Amino acid sequence: MTMGRRDAVTCGGCLVSAVGAAGAVLAWGMSGRTQRHLGNGFENNGMDLGVLYTELPFVFLSGAVAPAAVWALGAWLLGRRRRSDLHA
Structure with missing residues (x-):
């Protein structure tokens, strides 16, 4: 991953975590x-x-951690798939 793309993924994970925490507390x-x-x-x-x-x-904590974990898993799976496409 390039540096700009990694920053965007990190920012997206933080945003998802903040929205999840706020939504959980509100609910x-x-x-x-x-x-x-x-x-x-x-x-x-x-x-x-x-x-x-x-x-x-x-x-x-559950509202913050659960969405961030799903986001991280998705980013890891997409990064892994892209790496395997490059080697094929």
């Missing part, structure tokens, strides 16, 4: 279960702010 925050824990129940019954430090970090 987690909008779920009914999370809303109940954060106080949208009847008169704040069942409010549990512990989800912010027990669940939120895992949601953020």
Whole structure:
């Protein structure tokens, strides 16, 4: 891979990771279960702010790591296929 192409692949992976993390946190925050824990129940019954430090970090990390891993696997497979085409 040329240097400019490698930079574009790296930038794309970072972008996919950031969008995945933001999307995961947004989806987690909008779920009914999370809303109940954060106080949208009847008169704040069942409010549990512990989800912010027990669940939120895992949601953020999984949202960032999963898309980046898929992106990296795809980039590796495409790079490998292109190298094999050059040697054929």
